Amino acid sequence: MPKLNDLKEQRAAKVSEMRAINEKALAANRDLDDGERTRFEGLETETRSLSDQIDRSERLAEFERYEERGEAVNENGDMRRELRNYNLGKATRESFSDRLTGLEAEVHAELAKGREVRGVMVPTEILLGGETRALTTTTPAGGPGGNMVRTDLAAMTDHRRPALKVEALGATVMRGLVGNLDLPRLTGSGSAYWIAEHTDTTRSDAKFGKKSMSPNTVSGEYEVSRRMLLQSNEALDGILRRDLGFILAQALDAAAIKGGGANQPTGIMADADVEELPAAAISSDATADMIAALELDDVTGTRAFLTHPAVMKLARKLKDGDGHVITVAETFQGERVESTTQVPVVTAGTPDTRALIYGEWASLYLGYWSGVDILLNPYHSDVASKGGALMHAFLDADVVVRHPEGFRWMEITG
Structure with missing residues (x-):
């Protein structure tokens, strides 16, 4: 079978002859004659055949390199590739037939120089690198080789997480912010007056305000x-990254609902301009009062309720005078209602009381100055000497209720 280089030389010769035939015709300012055309087409067929053979040979050579995983050792005895590619099992098996191949053969040849060798030479880094391997699956008793039998892991299941509802309800989201942001708003309009002919009108002023985000x-x-990091066959890095991203989004969702703590944005329940209605038991009367409060303030956007699952539990137990269950849709006046454990406790007790929020959710603004920034740091003093890593995640964001009249909330008593 011709060698790869021979095939390439033959193809180059064919191409050169084809080029000469074509250039001869061009120099004479004519087309190819019958003999030249026949020869050119024959050379073209042969060249294509050689190209196919070269392609197959190159692919076979590549597969053989993968199979042998060979690696040259330079004259100083240093490997160009890390020993992580060394396969002790392969070296052991092949030593029984006195036929080492690939990287294992090259390492053996290098280590065996100038000495009498019986068996296979294995780098000390492989056997003395802090890892001891047993020979069977049952012995020795203190650490059987069965420890080396792989345990396959099924797909990782996540733990239960609270539902994040604020953005889903229609909050206005602004991304890619750079500096501080002011949101101007018209807080009051002037007045119109009916006047007699040829008389002065009455002056009035509009009022403006602003909400700031930083x-x-x-x-x-x-x-x-x-x-x-070493032992997990699951995508540990990806799992932790997703988890960190979620807990940051969860923190922002909770801050949008209430917030107001140290270094936190001010959310709906902590905003002094958002009116809190008197506490009440869950009922259609309570929800009607909340709806009416927004309608009286001319809030006409898409609105919805948000509350805690404990409040929904109470709502599902409501019955009329005849003992018939009142549907949740009736209790909430046919308006959309969502629940999440993100809604905080209002008054701790037995049981705790929770909030019911009703609002035009587009009036709630969420601003992002970045995405979630995730950094893997193996150099921190807490982990550098241990070989581990710290995974950090940061999110820069703010929450503001641009139109406080667009929300009401009340404490739901048990």
């Missing part, structure tokens, strides 16, 4: 051990 930073940090 970045607040929420962050999270995980410490990941070296063994977790």
